[in-house]
Amino acid sequence: MIETVARWLQESQNAVAFTGAGISTESGIPDFRSPGGIWAQTQPVYFDEFLSSAEARREYWRQKTICYRDFGDAQPNTGHQILAKWEQAGLLQGVITQNIDGLHQRAGSWVVWELHGTALEVMCLDCERRFATEEMTQEYERLGEPPPCPICGGILKHATVSFGQALPADVLASAARAARQSDLFFAIGSSLVVHPAASLPQMAAESGAKLVIINRDETPLDYLAAAIFRESIGEVLAKIDRAISPSFS
Numbered sequence: 001m002i003e004t005v006a007r008w009l010q011e012s013q014n015a016v017a018f019t020g021a022g023i024s025t026e027s028g029i030p031d032f033r034s035p036g037g038i039w040a041q042t043q044p045v046y047f048d049e050f051l052s053s054a055e056a057r058r059e060y061w062r063q064k065t066i067c068y069r070d071f072g073d074a075q076p077n078t079g080h081q082i083l084a085k086w087e088q089a090g091l092l093q094g095v096i097t098q099n100i101d102g103l104h105q106r107a108g109s110w111v112v113w114e115l116h117g118t119a120l121e122v123m124c125l126d127c128e129r130r131f132a133t134e135e136m137t138q139e140y141e142r143l144g145e146p147p148p149c150p151i152c153g154g155i156l157k158h159a160t161v162s163f164g165q166a167l168p169a170d171v172l173a174s175a176a177r178a179a180r181q182s183d184l185f186f187a188i189g190s191s192l193v194v195h196p197a198a199s200l201p202q203m204a205a206e207s208g209a210k211l212v213i214i215n216r217d218e219t220p221l222d223y224l225a226a227a228i229f230r231e232s233i234g235e236v237l238a239k240i241d242r243a244i245s246p247s248f249s
């Protein structure tokens with residue numbers, strides 16, 4: 001099956017990858033949704049609470065700072081690196097990701113549709129200017145409370161999509177277009193249950209793309225898949241990469 005998928009990749013005109021938490025757990029970043037994890041016991045701050053309550057904003061910044069300090073320096077792994085390599089070799093159009101860790105870009109991917117935003121930036125809800133999370137986290141630690149926007153004094157929030165907050169419409173629309181136009185679609189490390197993100201692989205398959213699922217557990221879209229791998233993401237991608245004929249690598 002590895003050789004078959006490698007051949008599909010070389011023959012494809014429009015291959016796209018879609019990634020979820022599973023690709024980053026191999027970089028030591030926990031799947032925040034997985035039951036039993038420490039983050040499953042932390043009550044997330046919903047977007048409307050964030051907007052209406054200074055207390056909720058303090059709790060939000062407390063949680064986000066712990067998370068950023070724990071995982072902000074995680075490094076890309078083999079999985080991220082191979083997807084970046086395929087894009088640079090012209091084999092992959094880009095990566096649609098549910099992750100907020102920026103590891104695809106750090107690995108060298110150029111086209112990344114971040115459905116849930118990025119933890120590496122903080123955004124002002126008033127003037128929409130963006131700042132490096134590192135800089136604003138230092139400011140938070142210095143002040144002991146959420147920092148105001150340095151430009152307009154407005155409310156700063158991590159540039160990630162909170163519970164109860166809509167996905168960025170422009171990113172979702174571009175990702176949906178890429179999914180529909182793809183002829184080969186890799187769904188990697190995602191349980192494919194969180195919508196609307198999980199509808200993208202379905203859209204791709206229903207538009208005629210071969211769907212390749214690489215995920216530890218079964219997914220609701222397995223019935224649509226042309227190939228399914230349940231092993232380590234890095235190992236599967238490395239095997240496919242080795243099976244690509246030398247003229248492509």
Ligand SMILES: [Zn+2]
Nearest residue numbers: 124127149152
């Ligand atoms: Zn501002």
